[in-house]
Every structure is written in C-alpha cells, then in structure tokens.
Amino acid sequence: MKRRRLKELNAADQAVKMNLTPMIDCTFLLLTFFMIVSELSQLNMEALSLPHASEASSDSASEDVLTINIREKEARKGIVRIMGRPYDRDKLAEIIRKEAIKSGREHDPEHPGVEIHKLNVLVRCDRDAKYEAVQSIFDACSKSGVYKTALAASPSTE
Amino acid sequence: MAGESRKLREEVQDEEPGISMTPMIDIVFQLLIFFMLACRFRTEEGEIHALLPKWGGQGITTPDKVPIEELRIKLLWVEPGSFRETKDPSNGRTLLKVGHRNLPYVTNSFGEVVPDYDELYKIICISRDTFKPTRQFRTRPATIDARPLVPLKHVVSSLNECVRANIKDITFAKPEIEY
Numbered sequence: 001m002k003r004r005r006l007k008e009l010n011a012a013d014q015a016v017k018m019n020l021t022p023m024i025d026c027t028f029l030l031l032t033f034f035m036i037v038s039e040l041s042q043l044n045m046e047a048l049s050l051p052h053a054s055e056a057s058s059d060s061a062s063e064d065v066l067t068i069n070i071r072e073k074e075a076r077k078g079i080v081r082i083m084g085r086p087y088d089r090d091k092l093a094e095i096i097r098k099e100a101i102k103s104g105r106e107h108d109p110e111h112p113g114v115e116i117h118k119l120n121v122l123v124r125c126d127r128d129a130k131y132e133a134v135q136s137i138f139d140a141c142s143k144s145g146v147y148k149t150a151l152a153a154s155p156s157t158e
Numbered sequence: 159m160a161g162e163s164r165k166l167r168e169e170v171q172d173e174e175p176g177i178s179m180t181p182m183i184d185i186v187f188q189l190l191i192f193f194m195l196a197c198r199f200r201t202e203e204g205e206i207h208a209l210l211p212k213w214g215g216q217g218i219t220t221p222d223k224v225p226i227e228e229l230r231i232k233l234l235w236v237e238p239g240s241f242r243e244t245k246d247p248s249n250g251r252t253l254l255k256v257g258h259r260n261l262p263y264v265t266n267s268f269g270e271v272v273p274d275y276d277e278l279y280k281i282i283c284i285s286r287d288t289f290k291p292t293r294q295f296r297t298r299p300a301t302i303d304a305r306p307l308v309p310l311k312h313v314v315s316s317l318n319e320c321v322r323a324n325i326k327d328i329t330f331a332k333p334e335i336e337y
Contacts, residue, residue: 024179027186034193047198051311053318056204122205130247131233131313132306138330142210149330150205153314 046071046081051127053153064103065120066096068137072126075133093140096121100144117146124152206317208302208328229285229325231256231278231316233304245307252312256281275315282323299327 046069069081079086082095096119103119121141123134134151141149232255237244241260244250254261254273259281264274282300289298300320304313320328 020179020183024183024186027183027190031186031190031193034190034197038193038197045203050203051314053204053206053314053321055318055321056206058202058204125310127309127311127314129310130306131304131308131310134310134313135304135306135330138210139332147210148207149210150207151310151314151317152203152205153318155202155204 046084046124048124048126049128050124050152050154052155054155056153056155058155064099064118065122066099067122067124068092070123070125070129070133070137072129075125075129078133078136080133080137089136089140092137093143096137096140096146097144100146116148117144119146120148120150121146122150122152206314206321208317208330210330227298229256229282229298229300230331231300231302231320233302233308233312233316235305235307243305247307250307252308254278254312254316272315273312275319278316279319279323282319282325286323286325295327297324297326299329300325301329301331303331 045067048069048071067082071081074080074086078089080089080092081087082092087095100117100119103117105115106118108114108116121137123137125134138149141147234241234243234253234255235245235250236242236253237246238249238251241253251271252273254275256278261273261277261281263271264276266272286298289295291297302313302316302320304316317328
C-alpha cells in the first residue's frame with residue numbers, strides 16, 4: 001500500500017516537469033539563421049526605392065567602386081550619402097577626386113594612349129528623385145576624370 | 159547523533175554539482191532578438207553601366223574621318239498637355255524625343271502615364287540596324303540627354319531600352335539648357 005502510494009506520488013511529480021531541450025535547440029537554430037542572414041556592415045546599401053530596369057545585371061566586375069546613395073527628400077537639398085554619412089555637393093566632388101587618385105589609372109581599351117581612372121561610381125537613387133541629383137554627381141565625376149559610372153536598378157517589376 | 163551526521167554527509171556527497179542553464183537561455187534570447195531586429199532582407203538589385211562623355215576637353219587620338227550620326231534620346235520636362243518646357247518641378251511630365259519625333263504616352267502596369275518605351279526600343283533597333291560599324295564604334299553610339307527635372311526612373315528606363323537593344327556605346331550628355 002505504502003509503496004503504491006509512493007509510486008503514485010512520483011508519477012504525479014514527473015507529469016508536471018517540462019523538457020526544455022528541444023526549445024533550446026530551436027532557439028539556437030533561429031539564432032544561427034539570423035546571424036548568417038543579417039548583414040551588419042552594409043552601410044552602402046541603404047533602403048531605397050530603386051527604378052526598374054529589366055536589363056540590370058547583378059554582376060559588378062570592378063573592385064574600385066564608390067557607392068553613392070541618394071534619397072528623394074535629401075536630393076532636393078543637394079545631400080548625398082556615402083557609407084551612411086551625408087555630404088553636400090562640394091564635399092562630394094572632393095571625395096570623388098580623392099577616391100579617383102587612390103584607385104589609380106588604366107589605359108582605356110577602346111582608345112589606346114588615353115588613360116582613365118579605374119574608379120567606378122555606382123549611383124543608387126530613389127526612382128522619383130529628379131535627374132539633377134544624379135547629374136551633379138556625373139559632373140563631379142567628369143571633372144575628376146572618372147568616366148565609368150553605373151546606375152543601380154531593380155530587375156524585378158514588383 | 160552519529161547516525162544523523164552520517165546521513166547528512168551522505169546526502170552532501172550524493173548531490174552532484176549542477177550548472178544552472180537559465181542565464182544561458184536568457185543571453186541566447188537576447189542575441190536572438192538583437193539579430194532579428196538587425197536583420198534586413200534586401201530586394202534583388204542590379205546595375206546598368208554607362209560612360210560619361212570623355213571628349214569634353216581631351217582629343218581623340220584616332221578620330222574617324224566620316225562623321226557619325228549619333229542616336230540622341232532627349233528627355234524633356236514639359237507642361238501637362240503641351241510640348242513647352244517648364245521649370246516647375248511639381249507640375250510637369252516627361253516628354254521622350256528621338257530626333258524630331260515625340261514619342262506617345264501609354265499607361266503602364268502601375269497605372270502611371272509614361273512614355274512608350276516599347277516604341278523607343280523599336281526606334282533604337284532600326285537606328286542600330288542601319289549603322290555601319292567603324293573603327294571607333296561597333297554599334298551606333300547613343301546619347302541620353304535628360305533635363306534636370308526629369309524623374310530618374312524615366313532616364314533609367316531609356317537607358318534600359320538602349321541596353322536591351324544591344325547598344326554598346328551609351329553616354330550621358332550635359333543639358334543644352336542651363337538651369
């Protein structure tokens with residue numbers, strides 16, 4: 001009688017306990033997933049509504065790329081962003097000149113004897129921003145001897 | 159007395175040192191919340207390459223003797239309902255012009271009234287096919303000449319049609335009218 005009573009008490013005790021091991025496993029899996037997926041150092045890739053272009057290609061060949069981000073609201077004030085920091089047009093021209101000198105020169109394959117800077121300038125801009133914001137960047141590039149430019153676009157139409 | 163102290167000693171020896179997992183689970187949840195908030199899923203993104211005009215101040219070393227008729231795509235900012243250019247950024251529309259020809263408008267899948275880019279593509283293809291390659295240019299060179307007030311999306315769409323038509327030499331021009 002006494003032994004049966006002890007057994008019943010033990011069974012009641014065990015029914016209340018919860019095994020947390022699977023929960024810890026799932027938590028570690030989620031943590032690993034988000035650690036791999038999140039990109040903490042992507043200051044260059046600001047969240048913008050890029051224009052659509054079906055021919056936009058995702059392969060960028062050059063290592064010497066200067067990424068310039070333009071938000072529609074800031075574009076009206078003449079402000080652009082590089083690595084998350086805002087700059088006005090005068091400062092931008094100086095930065096492009098410095099980056100161009102740092103990147104060095106190469107021979108233009110299409111025109112032998114002519115040297116151009118290796119620097120590629122990638123402009124990421126909101127689709128509804130006016131073209132003058134991009135044009136001012138192109139002007140600064142031309143004055144610094146940088147001729148290779150690219151515009152970021154979204155290949156999908158959604 | 160001796161029996162009780164022996165029982166106590168046995169109980170102490172029987173208890174194994176345990177590690178409390180609760181703080182570890184707390185830290186793991188903290189890390190999980192941090193990475194969930196820091197995670198940003200990016201949309202697919204690509205690039206369209208274009209060259210800036212090089213020959214503003216430099217001389218071409220091997221110029222072609224025969225002048226080339228370039229394909230000039232103009233994007234003007236005009237008053238709604240007319241073809242007159244305006245400087246009002248909030249009240250206007252984009253007019254797409256190739257040579258002397260004004261392209262018509264269509265309604266796209268987003269419900270916006272935009273220039274007919276399919277028509278632009280056809281014009282570019284005809285222009286490309288009638289070009290004889292030279293030493294300098296493999297395909298007819300195209301220049302995109304857009305006014306400052308034109309929205310960027312229209313400039314990119316024009317550039318996209320040039321790339322779609324396999325035009326290799328695409329440049330951006332300075333505007334004819336200074337703002």
